[in-house]
Amino acid sequence: DIQMTQSPSSLSASVGDRVTITCQASQDISNYLNWYQQKPGKAPNLLIYDASNLETGVPSRFSGSGSGTDFTFTISSLQPEDIATYYCQQYNHLPPTFGPGTKVDIK
Amino acid sequence: EVQLLESGGDLVQPGGSLRVSCAASGFTFSSYAMSWVRQAPGKGLEWVSAISGSAETTHYADSVKGRFTISRDNSKNTLYLQMNGLRAEDTAIYYCAKLLRSIFSQPPLRFDCWGQGTLVTVSS
Numbered sequence: 001d002i003q004m005t006q007s008p009s010s011l012s013a014s015v016g017d018r019v020t021i022t023c024q025a026s027q028d029i030s031n032y033l034n035w036y037q038q039k040p041g042k043a044p045n046l047l048i049y050d051a052s053n054l055e056t057g058v059p060s061r062f063s064g065s066g067s068g069t070d071f072t073f074t075i076s077s078l079q080p081e082d083i084a085t086y087y088c089q090q091y092n093h094l095p096p097t098f099g100p101g102t103k104v105d106i107k
Numbered sequence: 108e109v110q111l112l113e114s115g116g117d118l119v120q121p122g123g124s125l126r127v128s129c130a131a132s133g134f135t136f137s138s139y140a141m142s143w144v145r146q147a148p149g150k151g152l153e154w155v156s157a158i159s160g161s162a163e164t165t166h167y168a169d170s171v172k173g174r175f176t177i178s179r180d181n182s183k184n185t186l187y188l189q190m191n192g193l194r195a196e197d198t199a200i201y202y203c204a205k206l207l208r209s210i211f212s213q214p215p216l217r218f219d220c221w222g223q224g225t226l227v228t229v230s231s
Contacts, residue, residue: 032215036152043222055219089152
């Protein structure tokens with residue numbers, strides 16, 4: 001199975017800050033990577049697909065980039081409603097696997 | 108509006124069985140592959156199983172293969188997960204999730220809609 005790692009595991013930032021999360025795959029996954037947001041007590045929600053495409057209805061402050069083994073997820077201006085855990089997920093090889101998550105808090 | 112509503116979660120003894128269900132609405136259920144993804148308490152997401160839109164093809168994580176069976180009834184717009192030989196490590200919230208295509212293994216593979224989850228607790 002392809003192993004996914006994320007860093008940092010958690011972060012605290014101020015409202016308005018730029019937040020960046022990295023995700024690394026154990027082997028080349030092309031751009032077959034998605035990002036999900038999971039707010040406390042809620043189900044995950046798809047934000048970014050195919051590494052850099054914004055899902056319909058998702059605010060434009062969220063973005064993604066990368067290909068191969070290294071990917072980046074960015075919140076350009078952190079908002080209070082962005083408090084959540086963010087997961088990357090690869091699908092280049094079955095089974096689909098998720099990263100361990102990055103918990104984002106407001107400082 | 109696409110909606111997925113899981114049910115059937117319960118407290119079960121180790122070695123026991125349980126079936127959880129997911130009622131779907133707001134889309135043509137038979138046209139999409141469906142999946143189960145679980146989340147142990149305080150942990151991350153783990154893909155468990157998937158089934159094609161036609162129910163012809165199923166897939167399982169190694170951790171549940173031979174113990175869990177995924178199925179669907181397209182006439183009832185319902186997805187199922189039969190869990191046998193339950194272990195403490197199967198304790199988790201079980202989410203059903205809709206996939207983008209009718210065939211699970213056909214990219215792109217993204218979970219574009221999730222239910223609210225149902226809690227399965229395996230304990231004596």
